[in-house]
Amino acid sequence: MKISKGKTLVLNVCVIALTIATVARAEQASQIVSPPLKEYRIVRSVTEDAQRCIDCHALESRGIVADWAASRHGHANISCIDCHAAGPADSDISKNHLALDKIPISVIVSPKDCSRCHPSEAAQFVRSKHSNTLELIWKFDPWLVDGMNNSIERQTGCYHCHGSVVKIEDGKLNTDTWPNVGVGRINPDGSRGSCSSCHTRHKFSLSEARKPEACGQCHLGPDHPQIEIYEESKHGAIYHAEGDSWNWNAAPGTWTPGVDYRTPSCSVCHISGVGEIATTHDVTERMAWETQAPLTVRPSEFTPWPAKTDWQTERQKMEQICLSCHSQTWTKGHFERLDAAVANYNNNYYEPMKKLIDGLYKKKLLSEEKNMDEQLEIEMYELWHHEGRRARFGAAMMAPDYAWWHGFYELKKRCMVIEEQAEQLLKSGRPAKVFEVKSSDGDTTKPDFQK
Ligand code: HEC
Ligand code: HEC
Ligand code: HEC
Ligand code: HEC
Ligand code: HEC
Ligand code: HEC
Ligand code: HEC
Ligand code: HEC
Incomplete structure (x- = not known):
């Protein structure tokens, strides 16, 4: 139009x-x-x-x-x-x-519709992981690829956050796919995403999107507890103590640390313009690691969705944000610790357990056919997907309880369980018990992402 x-x-x-x-x-x-x-x-x-x-x-x-x-x-x-x-x-x-x-x-008012008047925000959003998440997760997520859950579980779960592929039937929106405002929704016009994931209709408010609650509706829970992590950090504590009196309505590009707010929200570190660092609707900018992946890698090395960014440049951008309130020593010290925590997770927890599990596949004690139908596969999944992420996220975003108690401490326990079960399998020489997934409706047809 x-x-x-x-x-x-x-x-x-x-x-x-x-x-x-x-x-x-x-x-x-x-x-x-x-x-x-x-x-x-x-x-x-x-x-x-x-x-x-x-x-x-x-x-x-x-x-x-x-x-x-x-x-x-x-x-x-x-x-x-x-x-x-x-x-x-x-x-x-x-x-x-x-x-x-x-x-x-x-x-439906798609990003394409908004792009008529907001071309730069839309262009940044279109290349983001947010907007492309549906294609991305269909490439490798075991629940989808192996059909380990069913349609209603996906509709009420995954797709609410990640987005649905909206379908039209007899001129009407199909109720399996609508309503939906997931961040990577695929719209009937072929465009990807939903701007109202963060800017709810019909206020489309800047101040709402700048507050952590706008992100926390999806970024929460055992596998990506960013909102809980934020609440625990000093930044979050100060936001809760006095954020009501900060100026959330400053015009785009003029929202200033120290003047309009005292500590950063999610938006400040990941999206908003700060000093010379421009506002971005591509949240992969400012990232130096893929801390959600099983083995932590650089964003450009993440095979399902290799970023076109250079991690050193992005790290500098993130540091620049911190430097608007902190010193060089404070900022560098924080990132040195994050990088050490990432190495600790990769080398001391993920790699050794992966090696152990791979050995069991080789000996046919675990079946490679499906990814989530044996107890040890679930243990390995939770190791990286739950506590492994929490340890890394806690270290990245200053939350000691997540880094240690919900993170590295749980990792130690999980490794004990995995080692114990692996030892029993090796001793018995019999393949692990395979669980039948009662709820699966076998619908693993990949949506058509070409449209
Ligand atoms: C005479 C009254 C009337 C006028 C004029 C009218 N609408 Fe509506 N509109 C309605 C009603 C009633 C509904 C709710 C229908 C329903 O419950 O599905 C509706 C629904 C809608 C919906 C939601 C549709 C959906 O499928 O969820 C949109 C969007 C909308 N109108 C936009 C507009 C726009 C834009 C115009 C002007 C070009 C307009 N309306 C003019 C009465 C009107
Ligand atoms: C800036 C763009 C924009 C404007 C202006 C706008 N809308 Fe919407 N409207 C949206 C978006 C976005 C949605 C959510 C649909 C989606 O996710 O694509 C929506 C949804 C709706 C719905 C369905 C909501 C529901 O909960 O069932 C109705 C009805 C509607 N709009 C009516 C209106 C009316 C009436 C006006 C004018 C007073 C209006 N809209 C102005 C963008 C807009
Ligand atoms: C026809 C043009 C047009 C369309 C379409 C449009 N916008 Fe806007 N939008 C504007 C203009 C103009 C402003 C600036 C208004 C002002 O500052 O006075 C604006 C401002 C905004 C703001 C900043 C609000 C604030 O508090 O400063 C957001 C966020 C926004 N639009 C989001 C959207 C989204 C999301 C869509 C699609 C669902 C959309 N817009 C569609 C023209 C449009
Ligand atoms: C509460 C909202 C929510 C639900 C429900 C949800 N996810 Fe996610 N998912 C997220 C968020 C947020 C992330 C980003 C994690 C990060 O980067 O820290 C994510 C990340 C992922 C990733 C990793 C993508 C990458 O870049 O590595 C996959 C795969 C995934 N989700 C698949 C699923 C599947 C499949 C389901 C349902 C079985 C599901 N998710 C349910 C919010 C959700
Ligand atoms: C992941 C959440 C998120 C999504 C999705 C999102 N935005 Fe935003 N948007 C924000 C935040 C946060 C800001 C505030 C940036 C700032 O501090 O100025 C913002 C600011 C804006 C502004 C004001 C301009 C500016 O530079 O601040 C416009 C216009 C806008 N968004 C449009 C859109 C459009 C159009 C889409 C979809 C193509 C979209 N947004 C999707 C979070 C989001
Ligand atoms: C509607 C749900 C939803 C909302 C709201 C949302 N996100 Fe996300 N976010 C996701 C999902 C899903 C992913 C995972 C995308 C993927 O990797 O496939 C994600 C990924 C991310 C990533 C990781 C990007 C990367 O390259 O690894 C960052 C950073 C992020 N979101 C920040 C934010 C911020 C900041 C806000 C609030 C302004 C926000 N998100 C709001 C669902 C959401
Ligand atoms: C003080 C700045 C800061 C705040 C506030 C902050 N983050 Fe982060 N965030 C970071 C840093 C630093 C990283 C790790 C960056 C890297 O890769 O080196 C990170 C990583 C992430 C990731 C992991 C991306 C991935 O896939 O590896 C997500 C998702 C995320 N943040 C979302 C959020 C959300 C949502 C909020 C608010 C609830 C938030 N962040 C608040 C600085 C911040
Ligand atoms: C808008 C200003 C602002 C920005 C931007 C900001 N911080 Fe902070 N930060 C603060 C304030 C204020 C405190 C509280 C200081 C105190 O404890 O007296 C704080 C506290 C901290 C703490 C101490 C946490 C604790 O529990 O002791 C760390 C670590 C930290 N910030 C790191 C960072 C990093 C890393 C970044 C960038 C990714 C960053 N900050 C961005 C203002 C900011």
Whole structure:
């Protein structure tokens, strides 16, 4: 959908009208109370078609119109029709809605739709792991590739965070795939992702996305407890103690450490512009490690999705953020410890256990057919996916409880269990018990990522 010539014209007329009004006012006595500007602009600059949407929806969906009216979009006269009007090529036109209004609409507003007005944010987001996560996880995740869980488990679990492949059936959105605002959703127009994962409709608020809660809805739990880690860090503690009084609404590019906030949120370290470091919607920037992977590697060496970044440059960017509040010694010291924790995990925990397990596969004591149907496979999975990640994330983001008690301590225990079970298998010489997965519906068809 495009802004029609008519709309641009009306906006121009409005600006002229405003200018004349301002000049006229300035010539009159200064006590004259100026009329409420927002009301004036809405009435004068919104097309009839656009106004119809607002009027009817003010009755039909009060909450939506209230959120929109309070948003920057509302103030800039970007209205319902600018985001929801569907083009003739759109496959997701709401047929039911044509009975309510002649303008065809679709409910989905994809990153492609937002990109008309926000091209740079969309371009960065499109190359991110966030936007491509669905393809990425279908390449190697054992639950999906081996069909170890079923559709309803994926719909209510994985896809809520990672996104669904939205399907249209008989002109309607298929309820197995909709509603969904997962961060890597694949939209009917072929674009990937959902901007409203972090900027919820219809406020699309900058301050909301800057707060850690916006990330914590997905970044939590035993395998990626970033929000819990943040809460435990001094940064998080100070945010909770006094964050209410910080300035979360500073204009893009002007949000300043020490002036607007005292400690960083997730957004400050991973997304926001700080000093010379530009804002990015590609969260792989500023990363020097793949600390979520089984064996920690550099982002450019991560085979399922090799980043086009150079880790040294990205590390420097991250350090630059810290240096806006900390000294060189403090900052370098932190990263030296992170790198040592990564080496400790790789060399003393992951590698030896991997070697042990590989030996069992070679001797056919474990079956290679499926990845998650033997006790030892689950133990190995949890070693890197749960405590192995927690140890590394805790060290990266200053959370001692996660680095040690939920991390390295649990790793030690897990290694004991793995060693014990491996020894028993070797002693008996009989293959491990294979568990039948009762809940699997065998649906392992890969979605078509070409569209
Ligand atoms: C005469 C009243 C009326 C007008 C005019 C109207 N709508 Fe709606 N619209 C509705 C109602 C009622 C629904 C809820 C239908 C439902 O529950 O599925 C709706 C639903 C929607 C939805 C959600 C569709 C879905 O599948 O979830 C969107 C988006 C939408 N309208 C946008 C617009 C836009 C944009 C315009 C202006 C071009 C507009 N509406 C004009 C009454 C109206
Ligand atoms: C900046 C773009 C934008 C504008 C402006 C906008 N919307 Fe939306 N709207 C969205 C997005 C994004 C969604 C969520 C769908 C998605 O995830 O793609 C949505 C969803 C909806 C829904 C379905 C929500 C639900 O919970 O069922 C309705 C109805 C709707 N919009 C109506 C409106 C109306 C009415 C207006 C004008 C007052 C409006 N929208 C303005 C982007 C926009
Ligand atoms: C027709 C053009 C247009 C479309 C489409 C559009 N926006 Fe915007 N958006 C704007 C303009 C203009 C502003 C700046 C408003 C201002 O600062 O007064 C803005 C501001 C924003 C902001 C900053 C808000 C703030 O608090 O400063 C966010 C976030 C945003 N848009 C997200 C989105 C998303 C997400 C979509 C798609 C769902 C979208 N926009 C679609 C024009 C658009
Ligand atoms: C609560 C939200 C949530 C749910 C539910 C969820 N994930 Fe994730 N997943 C994440 C987040 C957040 C990450 C990023 C972890 C990191 O980098 O620290 C992630 C990472 C991953 C990765 C690693 C990607 C990489 O770059 O190495 C895979 C694979 C994955 N998830 C698959 C799945 C599958 C399959 C399911 C369901 C069986 C699932 N996830 C359920 C949020 C979720
Ligand atoms: C992972 C969460 C996340 C997603 C997904 C996301 N954003 Fe943002 N966005 C943010 C954060 C955080 C900021 C605040 C950056 C700052 O401090 O200025 C932001 C800022 C913005 C701004 C204000 C400009 C600026 O430089 O601050 C716009 C416009 C915007 N986003 C549009 C989009 C669009 C369009 C999409 C989808 C293509 C999108 N965002 C997806 C988190 C997200
Ligand atoms: C709707 C769920 C969701 C939200 C909200 C979300 N993320 Fe993510 N995030 C994910 C998933 C899923 C992944 C894993 C992507 C992959 O590796 O396949 C991820 C990965 C990441 C990564 C790792 C990137 C890499 O290259 O390894 C970072 C950093 C990140 N997110 C930061 C953030 C920040 C900061 C916010 C909030 C501003 C945020 N995320 C909001 C779901 C989410
Ligand atoms: C003080 C800065 C800081 C804050 C605040 C912060 N992070 Fe991080 N984060 C880091 C650093 C440093 C790393 C490790 C970077 C590297 O690879 O060298 C990291 C790593 C990550 C990763 C792992 C990426 C991967 O796949 O290896 C994710 C995901 C992530 N952060 C998300 C978040 C979320 C979500 C929040 C808020 C709840 C948050 N971060 C808060 C600095 C921060
Ligand atoms: C906006 C300012 C700001 C930024 C940016 C920032 N910090 Fe901090 N940091 C603080 C403040 C304030 C404290 C609390 C100092 C104290 O304990 O008196 C703190 C505390 C810490 C601590 C001490 C934790 C503890 O529990 O003792 C470490 C380590 C740390 N920061 C590392 C970093 C690193 C690494 C980065 C960059 C990835 C970073 N910080 C970015 C302001 C910041």
